Amino acid sequence: MKTILEALYRGEIHPGETIVPSHPEYRPLSRQVAAQTEQWRDRLGEEAFCELEEYFDLCDSVDSMHVEAVFLHGFRLGANLMIEVMSKR
Numbered sequence: 001m002k003t004i005l006e007a008l009y010r011g012e013i014h015p016g017e018t019i020v021p022s023h024p025e026y027r028p029l030s031r032q033v034a035a036q037t038e039q040w041r042d043r044l045g046e047e048a049f050c051e052l053e054e055y056f057d058l059c060d061s062v063d064s065m066h067v068e069a070v071f072l073h074g075f076r077l078g079a080n081l082m083i084e085v086m087s088k089r
Helices: 002-010 026-044 046-087
Strands: none
Touching: 026 046
16 A cells, blocks of 8 residues: 555645535535536627636636645645644653
């Protein structure tokens, strides 16, 4: 059985692809987003909607970079907390 560290090293851990938020409002909001996306596609037409999708893709890229930075900061904070706890016996 592989350790978590081995799986992490080999790039086999992809939490962003497997986690579905458990917040009770997540699925209803997700369905609402999908429905409104189709409404905007119908209102704008295909060409304008494609431009809007490109804009949203840029926003998603920025958001992903921010989430990654927050994750790394939190991970480091947790690791430093463990070091502090273990060094103050």
